[in-house]
Every structure is written in C-alpha cells, then in structure tokens.
Amino acid sequence: MSNSEKELWTAKLRGAWQRNLPIEKLLPDTQPAYVASWIYTFGVLTLSSLGVIIASGVVLAFEGPSWYHVSNVGHFVNSLHFWSVQFFFIFMVIHLWGKFWMAAWRGRRMATWMTGGIAFVASIATAFTGYLVQTNFDSQWISFEAKDGFNSVGVGAWFTVTNLGQMLLLHVAFLPLILGVLTILHVLLVRAKGVVPPIDAFDTEKKAKGARK
Amino acid sequence: MSSPRIQDLESQPWAGRTRRYDIIKEGTIALLVVTLLTIAASMFFGSPDEKQLTFKSWAVTAPADFYQTAAHEIAGSSESAGYGAPYNSASDGVNVGPLHLAKIFGVSHPVNSVNDFVVTPLSTQVNTPEVSAALKTWNVSDLKMQQGWASKYDDALTKANGDQAKIPAGALADFGPVPAMIGGLLTMAQSGSLDAVLLSQGNYFQFDNTKQTLFMGDGNYFNDQSTASHLQGDTWGMMNETGRYPGQAWLWLYSFWYQIPPFNNGDQHPFGANADAYIMVIMGLLSAGLVFMPFIPGIRSLPRRIPIHRLIWKQYYKQENL
Secondary structure, eight states, rough: OOHHHHHHHHHHHHHHHHHHHHHHHSSEEETTTTTSSSSHHHHHHHHHHHHHHHHHHHHHHHTTTTTHHOOHHHHHHHHHHHHHHHHHHHHHHHHHHHHHHHTTTTTTHHHHHHHHHHHHHHHHHHHHHHHTSSOOOHHHHHHHHHHHHHHHTTTGGOOOOOOOHHHHIIIIIHHHHHHHHHHHHHHHHHHHHHSSOOOOOOOOHHHHHHOOO | OOOHHHHHHHSSSSOSSSEOOHHHHHHHHHHHHHHHHHHHHHHOOOOOOOOOOOHHHHHOHHHHHHHHHHHHHHOOTTTTTOTTTTTSSSOOOOBBBTTTGGGGGGGOOOOOOOOOOHHHHHHHHHOOOHHHHHHHHHHHHHHHHHHHHHHHHHHHHHTTTTTTGEEEEEEEGGGHHHHHHHHHHHHHHHHTTHHHHHHHHTTOOOBBBBHHEEOOOOOOOHHHHHHHHSSSSSGGGGGGSTSSSSSGGHHHHHHHHHHTTTTOOOOOOOTTTTTTHHHHHHHHHHHHHHHGGGTTTTTHHHHHHSSTTTTTHHHHHHHHHH
C-alpha cells in the first residue's frame, strides 16, 4: 500500500477492521476449551429471540396496529410477538447475570459490557413503547400512569407517552434501529475481543499452587 | 481489579486448549428452538387483549361518575386542571430537592380542561335548544361569571355525593348554564361522539391521545377498572398485565421503589409526594451504574469475591488444578 493510500480514511478503516476482526474471528470454527457451560447459550438465545421479535413485528407493522384486535391470524402473530419478547428478556437477564459473575469486562472488554448494558436499557424502552401501542385497556392505563414519571423530570415534554403516533414511530422505527446498531456492535466486540478467560487463568501463583497439590 | 499485566494477558487471543465450534450451526439451532418455544407458548396461552375503554362505555356504565368528573373539569378542580407542566401552569409539579425538573420545558402540551373537555366538544355538535342556549350564555359571559357558576355547581354536586337530585331546586339559579352544558356533554358521550371529538379537536388527522387520557384519568371509572386488574402503582402495577399474563417483569426494580417507604406515602414530603421524580432519578443512576459497572470499585470485584465463576468454569479449574 502506497503512502498516499494509507492516508485514505477508507484504507485506514479497512486496515483496522482486518487487524481487529479478521474473518476467522468473525466466523470461528474453534473456541477456547473453557467455553463449556450452559450459561454461554443465553447470548445466542437472546439474539434468536430478537430475530423472532423482528419477524413478528414486521408482520404486525405491515397490517397496522388494530389488525390483531379483529383477526385470529393477527392475534396469533401478536402472541408470537408477545412471547418472543418475554423469552428475549428472560434469556437476556440470565446472559447479563452470567456475564456479571464472569466479570466479563476483564481484559479490556469494558466496551463489550457497556454496549450490552445500553442495549439492555434500550430493550426496556423498546418493549415499553410496545406496551403503549397495544391500543387496548392495558396501553391506556400504562400511558396514564407512566406520564407522571416522565413528566416529573421534564422528559414528558418531548417523550409523550399519551401520544400514540409518537410512540408507534419510536417503537417500530427509532428504537429498533438503536437496539439493532447496539446489538451488532456488541456482537462484533464479542467476536473481536474473544470470550473472556476464566478468573485467575493467568494467575501464575495460583497455578503453581495448583500444580504442587 | 486485575493488575495491568493480567489485564494484558486476559485481552490477548486465547493461546490455550481449544475445541471445535460451529457458530452457524449453533445460531441455527438456537433460532429453531426459540421459534418453536414461541409458537408453542402462543398456541397454548395466546396473548392479552382487554378491550379499550371509551367515553361511551364510561358515560353509559357510570353516568354519575362521568357527570361529576365533567363538573370538576368545567370548574377547574380536576387533577388534570391542577397538574402543572407540561399541560398547564396551575402548579409547580413535583420536585427533587431544589430542582423543579417537571417544569423545565414549560407548558409544552397545553391542555385547558374547560375548553378542551367541555366547551369545544359541545360546540362541534348540533345540540338541543336547551344546551345550545346554555352554551351561548356561557360564551357571552365573562370569566369571573363562568368560574362562579362552575365552582358553585361543582361544590354543590360534591356535597350531594354526585347525586343531582339532592341539590336543592332553589339553588339552580346560582349555576347558570353549567348543569345544562354538563347534561349535554353526558348525552354526547353516551352517543359515542365525544370519543371522536376529543381526539380530533377539529382536525382530520390526529394521533395524540393526551386529552382523552387526562379526562378519563380524572374520573373513577378508569381507576376502578385498573384496580380490578391489579394495575395500580401500589400493587406493582407498572410490571403487571391484564388477565393472567406476564407483564413487563423487567420493570420490577422501578415498581419496587413505589412499594416501600418513604416513596409509598403520597402525602409525605419531601419523598412520598415527589416519589415519581425521585424514583426516575434513582433509576437513571442505577441504569448508569449498570452501564459503567466495570469502573465501580467494590461492585466490579464482587464476581471475584463470590465464587460463582467456579461453577461456570468448573471443568476448566478442575483440569488446570486451580
């Protein structure tokens, strides 16, 4: 690569990508032997749930917010959306606790933890707006109750939970976009940084003690 | 926290033993499992969809409650009329110590309970001669006169526990056109036309349900329905769902604060009366704490001190004699 090429932003980005995330890391066929616990499955289960949420959500979006009230097929698709959200949170919370007890931010993996943490908060916001656009009694009541919380800190001025149009747009466009970007970033960081090694794996003193036993 | 040398080692690509791993196969199986689980849950349990409440259902099912709430609206004594920002400037709203965050952006969504809930909806209708005359009288009177009639009628109705029949007939002259206007609004609500008018407010396209929500929330009908469905804030309402379905269980920590002192006493200052604001601030700080956990001394060391990781990597520690 010539010097003038090295100055290109595109070349710099390509170089950084190839250094940090070569295809072998992105699509690995081996992994460290310590990755041998059921807890590791909850990350991919969370992602899979997100896939089902998006698929069922796209169908609901095409048919409109009132469809599921009047159609059996619509109600079934709504049920798929509802239960995939429940599974998504169950799997994500287990994944989060698992990563906490692994102290998964070790080895300069803070950004991985932080993108996961922000994605968790963004998921709560996305699900919350979903509950607001159900156009049934539950969404009526949630909007009535929740307005006080948001108004109490001034947020209600621009995040109006009683505005169905605004909540619908946030739920089907803005928040999924944020969550999607965060999820992709989180997964890329996991692939680039690798799975955190066990605590004390590099503690030579403890290893020596173990060997003497 | 590990030493910089160990952090360096932990950040390096793993050079120890490895095993075969098919990431695409793993992802495909996981997607299949979750899809089947979701289909099974949807088939066996379905999903909640309790019918929405309308002004018609309110006015038909609980006409006295609707009537009294309308009287509160026109007199400006309802909860929404005295709410403060972002709907009006009738009060300062809640605060966190010296910070009045509630009114930081001012009245961004103006709501006038007299005009938006009573006068404007009535003005859109072809009313009976009695209601038309009452509306005309109201519109040509000055504010002081209007407030005098409305307040007197609101007080009289409250004293009579909402029962119009118990109000002495001789007192009717003190109320001006107000009883006829509220009667007209009740008829309008019972016919179903108030639902549409409250939303549209004279427009064709409309997506904002703020006015309907505030009006309905001022009465008992809406609240009673939510109490029956266990959705009130003091019964973990924010994380519940109608029927026997799981709700937003992930909001448990947010709901939790509303169940304990000093936040569960709405009359107590400074915390109970301002619980909404304090709890939002607490949750904001806790959310930031979650995101920045790797930098919080003490908490970031818990995984090392409480050896749950010994279970997760049991096999590795055994093989390495650690």
